[in-house]
Amino acid sequence: MARSRDATVQAAVDVASVEGLEGLSLGRLADGLGMSKAGLVGRFGNRESLQRATLAAAIARFRRAVWEPAVDSEPGRERLERIIDLWIGHLRDDVFPGGCFVTTASVEFDARPGPLRDDAAAAVEEWLATLTSEAERARDAGDLPAARDPRDVAFELHSLASGGSVAGRLTGDSRALARTRAAMRRAAGLD
């Protein structure tokens, strides 16, 4: 029954997306995969390594869904617009059964020092840097008011996507993602 390491991590992503990385237990994951706890530990060393691999896989999923298709677009305004649509699509598709994984991890570890917190922080920092760079290009091209700080735009886009996705899931508001998209477009100076 033992499947590949990659399949194992993907299964862990699905569990942790709902239960959180702290709710990811070796016993339950092993049962779900039809293998033993010891076999799981043999692959990853210990639980924390599994958690880190799981977080890394979720980050890769996000990058593949939101960033990679956007590199075809012209940097700046056009690419920002594309990123927003891909991002909303990523959230709408329920790529993670329990909502945006990095948001879950961010909340879980924002007050708890350790490697998992560091990994999550690094991923968010990198994504914010990417968004900032795109906003900078947009501003330099005159597509954004010169007074707008690109870092502000990046931070705002991130806050809206992350906060909007959670609130929408929690309240069951079917229009939440449409509201979020509109707010993100306004923040990026697209409307």
Next chain:
Amino acid sequence: MARSRDATVQAAVDVASVEGLEGLSLGRLADGLGMSKAGLVGRFGNRESLQRATLAAAIARFRRAVWEPAVDSEPGRERLERIIDLWIGHLRDDVFPGGCFVTTASVEFDARPGPLRDDAAAAVEEWLATLTSEAERARDAGDLPAARDPRDVAFELHSLASGGSVAGRLTGDSRALARTRAAMRRAAGLD
């Protein structure tokens, strides 16, 4: 050593703010309070009841810090402005050692049905309704473009505060709350 029920819940809020409501364990809380697990159960019945009481206390803290001082202000634009400042102040003061409690609970339970999810959802709904009503007044008074949906404004304010607070804590960006405040003011048509 046994303290009042209220002091017990406040201690639980501080623990759960960092560890999450799922990370709140009877044994550790009992140790921290210098009492026995059984004594804790005697007060609350079971762990879930303690979790619900803890969430309710955190919601009350938020209301006391952000909503109650704002009722002195004129409804509409003026009160929205006041709410934003109180909200940012509430986040800046680290009223919860682990960040906004309701945000933590929202993320923790948005994909896990049960009473805790329902409680968190009801609190967010109620707060969104309050914000919507204030935005409606502001729009009727001409302080907001007539085309702006008050519910959109409320949703956006909530997303920004919740998402911005988490990202700021995680990345250690000291300007995060200032950015969040500026974005919230823009969303509410205040600048």
Next chain:
DNA sequence: GCTTATAGCAAACGATCGTTCGATATAGTC
């Protein structure tokens, strides 16, 4: 064919989990 390395297993470890049980001590009521 023999040796070595790898992967996975069952079983057990001590720790902690939430909960239950029976005893005790205190406060209030008659």
Next chain:
DNA sequence: GACTATATCGAACGATCGTTTGCTATAAGC
């Protein structure tokens, strides 16, 4: 003073946690 109700306790329960240990089977290298 006797009785009742309330609160808290220590101790134990079965379950699950992450981890370690020793065994077995398969594959690779020589």
